[in-house]
Amino acid sequence: MRLTTVASHALIACVASAATFLVATDRFHIPSMAQAQAPGQRATEVFKQEMADVSGRVLSVRLTERDPGNGSGPHRHPGSHTVGYILEGSYQVQIDNGPVRTLKAGEVFYEYPNALHAVSRNASSTAPLKYLIIQVSDPSKPGTVPEPAHPH
Numbered sequence: 366m367r368l369t370t371v372a373s374h375a376l377i378a379c380v381a382s383a384a385t386f387l388v389a390t391d392r393f394h395i396p397s398m399a400q401a402q403a404p405g406q407r408a409t410e411v412f413k414q415e416m417a418d419v420s421g422r423v424l425s426v427r428l429t430e431r432d433p434g435n436g437s438g439p440h441r442h443p444g445s446h447t448v449g450y451i452l453e454g455s456y457q458v459q460i461d462n463g464p465v466r467t468l469k470a471g472e473v474f475y476e477y478p479n480a481l482h483a484v485s486r487n488a489s490s491t492a493p494l495k496y497l498i499i500q501v502s503d504p505s506k507p508g509t510v511p512e513p514a515h516p517h
Contacts, residue, residue, distance in 0.1 A: 405435035408498075416501070423502050428452075431494040436486025444506025447476040447498060454494030459484035478503075481512060 412426040436457075449456070451468045458474050459465045461481050467488045468474060476482055487494040502508065 403437070405432040406430070406437070411497075419501070421504065423500075423504050425498075425500050425502065427498045427500075429496050429498055431487040433487055433492060434490045435494075436484070439481060439483050439512035440485075441479050441481055441510045441512060442476060442500070442502075442508065443479045443510055444503030445476075445478055445500045445508070446502075447500050449474045449476075450497040450499065452495040452497060454492050454496075455488040456494055456496055457484055457486050457488040458482070483512075 407430045409428045410425065411428055412424070414424050416422045416424050431454075449458070449468075450473050451470050453470050456468045456474075457465060458468060459482075460474065460476055461483065465484050466474070
């Protein structure tokens with residue numbers, strides 16, 4: 366493994382650990398960076414940095430919060446390696462044709478670039494959900510692409 370690859374992986378691990386600590390201990394709150402979102406879902410960018418030593422990729426960390434029962438339709442992230450880390454609540458996820466899983470606080474999921482994120486929702490009808498999204502992205506590709514509906 367090349368030294369730059371090891372350094373990049375170490376950087377990602379450090380940023381994810383620091384962001385998790387800051388969000389989990391409620392020491393990090395930036396309401397001004399929150400973007401307009403769909404009803405029932407809020408995303409706040411906590412960190413974004415170009416990775417000049419990795420072909421211009423961008424490392425980002427977002428805190429996502431979902432109201433009870435909130436979910437999003439099937440979609441893809443064409444240029445992004447995506448890791449999700451559940452902070453609180455329960456998250457239902459399905460990647461491609463894999464099983465639908467319900468993750469709890471402390472559990473993670475991974476999406477490779479252009480994987481189908483078939484299910485993405487708060488599994489609870491009564492409790493909110495908070496999770497971190499950590500992505501290494503190619504900025505020349507779209508961030509999120511909705512999956513077209515397929516007739517049954």
